[in-house]
Amino acid sequence: MKIPWRPLLFGGITALAALATHRGYSAFHDGVRPFVRDVAEGRQERPEAARTTWDMSAGFVYHYAIPTSLATGVMGKHLLGLPADWIGIRLRKAPLVVGAGLLWGAAASCAVSGAHWIFGNLPRPIDSELIEIGRPLLAMMPLIPVVAAASQFGVRRGGLVVGAVTTAAYVAAAVTDLEAAPAVAFGIGAVVHIILATRQRVDEPPPLPEPLAAGRQEVRRGTLPLMVIGALLAVGTSLFWLAGEPASVMLVGLGHPLEAALIGLYSWIGFVPLVTYTALASRAYTSAGMPDGVLALGLLIPFAPAAAVAGAAGMWAELWGVGRFERLMSRYPGLHGAGAAIRDGLLLVSEIALLVGGFITANAMWPGVGLFVVGGFWLLNEVSGTRVMRVAIGPLAAILVGLAANVRVWIS
Known part of the structure; x- marks a missing residue:
């Protein structure tokens, strides 16, 4: 019997990301990150927070991820990360969160692969x-x-x-x-x-405000699960099953992973200021790492075990370097x-x-x-x-x- 590695991989990513969100370690969406700790610690009701999460995320799932994923058969990260946010916030029990995450990731994998198979077996294949x-x-x-x-x-x-x-x-x-x-x-x-x-x-940047300095330690609480997520994400991209932004999805589908990785690394630079500030302020990190650095590492290493190590190391470096990134932004305001x-x-x-x-x-x-x-x-x-x-x-x-x-x- 052939093991369905692809659905298992995507199910594992979604399950772990949902669990990290459930515990307040991280959130995929930048808009969800500011209140994910409040939900995890009981200061905000889950149904209300889940509605807000869905309202912010639905458009990215429908328009940003689904069309390019269906066109190429390559899973877009938003199809995993955004539903994981909703699952982790809406459900109260950790076992339910993990189960729902596994189910969604596997189902999304089958849907994307199945749709692309159908497109190739129509009377006029497209x-x-x-x-x-x-x-x-x-x-x-x-x-x-x-x-x-x-x-x-x-x-x-x-x-x-x-x-x-x-x-x-x-x-x-x-x-x-x-x-x-x-x-x-x-x-x-x-x-x-x-x-x-x-x-x-700026030769002497201002000191990091105390609330942000405290957040530097807090974001590291979820280091271990986030490193595992980073490893799995890098494995997915190294196998060319997964990609980040719609541009990267289309380029991986075309068979140009190097170009997709370059766009991912440039995008990583673009998101450093936004993710760094929201992570320090909210004391929660981003489930997939700064877009799309970890994913780009996998695209550059087409050997799954090595990609897993690089993905985990990349996520660790981001988590433990987030304070340094903020200082770098302060020293070079143009960034x-x-x-x-x-x-x-x-x-x-x-x-x-x-x-x-x-x-x-x-x-x-x-x-x-x-x-x-x-x-x-x-x-x-x-x-x-x-x-x-x-x-x-x-x-x-x-x-x-x-x-x-x-x-x-x-x-x-």
Whole structure:
């Protein structure tokens, strides 16, 4: 009998993350972290906190994770982490939390894998075409640090500088290895952006406020379970079963784990200011580590046992270094601004690239009609106040076009 390793792995991740949330050690969502300790220690009612958690998380599950996971067959981290928050907060008994986490992780694994298998066994298979939605993102990923630098420093002082260096690196790398050019250009552009962000230095940063200093010790209470979660997350990415942001999910689906890891490491820098402050203030950490550092380690180490060690070590380093990260942010104030700029750049480029990919893929599956459907989805979403996150429009509309094309085949 073949052991279902994939559902067991995802079930274990969700169960441990839910238990860590239940005990107030951590929370996946940045908005949940400020009150997770209050819930664990009985100062806030679980049903009310669970409703708040669901309201904040549902959109990310529906729009941020499901479309790209279904398109690629690669599990997005939000499908595990956000439900784990809700389970850990809503249920009162630890055994129920663990059981519900195992059940959800295994069920989500089967749903994602099963849906992608169905896409590949339709009368007109669409599985390989849906993965191609991420192809424009691969070419456009060097624009992420360009947009981030322009957002932080302005177009002239940041965007043009990083853009010129990135373009030169892209052209130079493309001469010898066109396939490696996006990764090379992205890496160089990201380094230049961080150098610009660290030009401003404070010789004597102010001391860490007492409440934050106390939180430095408190976040380490859950070191052991969080290290196990880090190990399992890294194993999942090393096997290319799991990825972080939608951009990383699409790149792993395309078979470009290095590029996905580079985006993960850049995203890690972008989330250091946000996660560090919320962790110290709330005395709880993030269940998956700072996005997406631990996941990126697994992508860079395609050998599961070594990835597990690296994931656990990475989570330990984050937990025990969170105070140092805050001091680093105080010494280099530009890194605070870089955090928000990186997140904005990653989201904006992902939105445009996946929309273009959705247009191309949908038109390949049903010429003319595909363009009409994807464009119609985007425009209706815009005039209705973007009820669906923009990053989901391209993949979601392309999936619907592919299914509609199969209905057309059945009818004819």
